[in-house]
Amino acid sequence: MGMGIDTRNKLARRAAEEIRHGMVVNLGIGIPSLVPNHLPKDITVMFHAENGITGMGPSPNKGEEDENLCNAGGFPVTLTPGGSYCDSATAFAMIRKGIVDITILGSLEVSEKGDLANWIVPGKKVPGMGGAMELAQKAKKVIVLMNHCDKKGYPKIVEQCTLPLTSSRCVDLIITDLAVFHVSDQGLLLAEMFAPYDVTQVLSKTGCRVQMAKEIRKISY
């Protein structure tokens, strides 16, 4: 959404820092799909797809696509060693049972309480929730990657979401093109900022109260 590839990779790289060896991770479409490119080579992660893949690998080379091996967005993928296929009920069993360690997704709005609104714009865009509600509600950790502001320049991090919720109090970490916020019962904690932004810039574009970490990490990649 109007974000250059360098910025998209910056967000993906920061999200990749959250992933550890052996985790089961579900990636949304868009920027989250760039995350695997930023993982260290010495760890093995099982990427989970709602359509029944555990151990999803990168896109195949052109000409090597298999029409019956696609991700939840309908694009061809591959399977990594140890990967498996299952039906949709089993794919969601993994989600609802809390086996998925991390879900990384985009959002339209996130509130200071960690409410997520990413599935509907009433009267305009009503695509349906897909698997977003289960993922947001049941994944152990929910990471949102999004633009800090919408196309009109309004903050997407707000006191209260104006759009219908996907799930309340579910987001753990918000990574935007400006900064990284940790969500807890106390609200948002600003702990990291991307260069060259400063605190004043970040706060002026954030629509709710934010606590400041004692030390704020400056991310320069």
Added chain:
Amino acid sequence: MNNKFGKITTLEHVLRFFQDGMTLMFGGFGGVGSPPTIIAGILEKGVRNLTLIGNDTGFPDIGIGKLVSRGRAVKVIASHIGSNPFAGKMMHEGSLEVEFSPQGILAERIRAGGVGLPGILSDIGFDNEVVTKGKPMISLNGKEYVVETALTAEVSIVFAKKADEFGNLIYDKSARNTNPLVAMAGKITIVEAEEIVPLGSLDPEEIITPGVFVDYVIPSKGVNWKWAWE
């Protein structure tokens, strides 16, 4: 090959099961794993006023989307319609009723229908009335749950990689998706298979859907659409 159970048949023979106003459940996820030959047959027959139950409404010319975008459905029960703009347009115009169900809950509702249960208890989607509106709530062990009803259909259509004479099925990679669930939930289940093999040629350990759930098997003519990524 023998046809000991009379299940192996042709598209022409099964088309009689598709009638105006019926409830039709389909396997597939974004068109992957949806039966192309059967869908083309339904389209050609001119069946209308369908209630469709499945994961999503495909793309305009892919999977079940072919029926949706040509106005053949009056209602869909799905988790997502975003990849088929016609579905959203008809929903806003009021010509298509859409019942949204969270993806995994939809899968479980179909599974419940297929395994002889009347419904399931769920704690998904309480923050949105699209999910909870009009549904009974039940308190169990101190927690609240919404009752999600089971889904069945007059006919289920399924896409398999291989079927044997008895209707035992195996699927192909991520084209499995909702197919094993949909296969159980139809009063009549019709399978389109890429390959039909004699009894005993499938390894019993690899069969995903036992043939008891399957009524008819027809040969597939293969995918008749161009994928979005092509």
